[in-house]
Amino acid sequence: MSNPIRVLIVDDHPLFRQGIRWSLEDARDIQVVGEAENGQEALKLTERLNPDVVLVDVNLPGLNGLEVARVIKRRDPRMGIIVLSVYEDDDQLFQAIKVGAAAYSSKDVNPEDLVRFIREVAKGKYLINEAVLAKPNVASRVLHQFRELAATEEEQTALLFAPLTSREIEILDCIARGLSNKEIATELNISGQTVKNHITSILSKLQVNDRTMAVIYAIQRGWIKMGYSAGEDALGTRQG
Numbered sequence: 001m002s003n004p005i006r007v008l009i010v011d012d013h014p015l016f017r018q019g020i021r022w023s024l025e026d027a028r029d030i031q032v033v034g035e036a037e038n039g040q041e042a043l044k045l046t047e048r049l050n051p052d053v054v055l056v057d058v059n060l061p062g063l064n065g066l067e068v069a070r071v072i073k074r075r076d077p078r079m080g081i082i083v084l085s086v087y088e089d090d091d092q093l094f095q096a097i098k099v100g101a102a103a104y105s106s107k108d109v110n111p112e113d114l115v116r117f118i119r120e121v122a123k124g125k126y127l128i129n130e131a132v133l134a135k136p137n138v139a140s141r142v143l144h145q146f147r148e149l150a151a152t153e154e155e156q157t158a159l160l161f162a163p164l165t166s167r168e169i170e171i172l173d174c175i176a177r178g179l180s181n182k183e184i185a186t187e188l189n190i191s192g193q194t195v196k197n198h199i200t201s202i203l204s205k206l207q208v209n210d211r212t213m214a215v216i217y218a219i220q221r222g223w224i225k226m227g228y229s230a231g232e233d234a235l236g237t238r239q240g
Contacts, residue, residue, distance in 0.1 A: 039063025080121035
């Protein structure tokens with residue numbers, strides 16, 4: 001039997017922490033290795049316990065959950081973060097993406113879904129993509145703000161290595177402007193199958209599951225920094 005998924009629970013309410021423990025009891029492949037009631041304690045325990053997945057409440061006293069997630073991901077990018085909130089909020093969703101959280105959910109998530117989230121995040125998947133894709137307005141805002149972020153951090157991002165070919169960067173640029181595979185093929189004068197092959201390669205190299213997250217990843221690192229013309233939204237979709 002493989003090693004269980006090691007989980008750390010971070011929340012300032014003892015009853016909620018206990019509720020999560022009860023929710024995970026029947027999942028034999030998941031082990032709660034510790035609990036923290038504030039951000040500072042959480043950071044100490046992540047270093048000592050080395051969990052695979054951290055469940056963190058966004059509204060912690062003092063060092064909040066998003067700040068905790070940011071520090072954890074800088075220390076160990078492989079550690080999966082699930083941000084939990086009393087209610088889903090677009091601003092929190094954007095910030096959760098920015099700090100590298102793998103999932104974002106309201107705290108009334110049912111136990112079966114929580115177990116699924118933990119298992120998927122432990123495999124390195126980013127379920128936060130689902131939240132973005134379910135809200136086109138959030139996706140537009142995320143892309144727009146990452147473009148601005150990339151522009152203001154140009155010197156820093158220029159030092160980062162892009163594992164993509166120049167053609168793959170061109171295709172990501174087209175995707176960010178909202179072009180379909182057919183439109184990309186026409187613009188770059190290549191076949192539709194070639195476009196599909198490049199997109200498969202891009203997703204594999206960046207280890208993301210969909211086009212939206214690939215674009216977010218690239219913009220965050222400054223690999224594509226195009227603006228968008230008047231009459232278009234941040235995804236490149238023509239308005240009106």
